[in-house]
Amino acid sequence: MRNLCGGVAIAAMVLVLSAGCAREPRDKLAGAKLALDSARTAGADIYCEARYMRSRALMDSAAALITGQRKTLPLFRSYSRVEELLYESLRLTQETLDSLPAERDRYRQATAVHVEQARLAVEATKMAAKAAFQEGKKAEGIGGDVKDMDEMVAAAAAALENGDAVRARTLATSVIDKAAAYRQILEQLPRPVARYSSGKVRTGTATKK
Secondary structure: OHHHHHHHHHHHHHHHHHHHOOOOOHHHHHHHHHHHHHHHHOOHHHHOHHHHHHHHHHHHHHHHHHHHHOOOOHHHOOOHHHHHHHHHHHHHHHHHHHHHHHHHHHHHHHHHHHHHHHHHHHHHHHHHHHHHHHOOOOOOOHHHHHHHHHHHHHHHHHHHHOOOHHHHHHHHHHHHHHHHHHHHHHHHOOOOOOEOOOOOEEEOOEEEO
């Protein structure tokens, strides 16, 4: 009988303690995740990357705190900091969504400049190749590569016109990098040694047979 009373008392205490325990804000965490997923679908991770990543970091911190609270006794669990982080995450996500149209337009304008820079990079490569040819340098195969870069610039311009600024920027960046690499190769090509009808070879200021 005494054991039964003791068991009832313990059970009652558990119920009292459970009633006083803070509950995990699972619904709020799920809401923050859903909001971030919606923002990502709209392109926030590209057009508003810094703010989007900050919002995701806040949500991840909240999730980590929830996991940490599970290791403590129910009576001592607290989720006030978790709720603050989730509130801030939701606020930033909403700001991101509100600013998305303007940021998307800004990204497109910057990409248009980037595509033009790619076109100029190809033109500079053509000029470098022409100068190398005039100097007698051997630059076999570069004509085909320059043609490929021209086509990539055209593809980037078409992608931008069709509303795919991300693809346009990717193509333009690739062209700029490729053109820079080719110009460096052209600069490093050795100049041919000048030969004279006498059979002498000019090397610097000296000549030898």
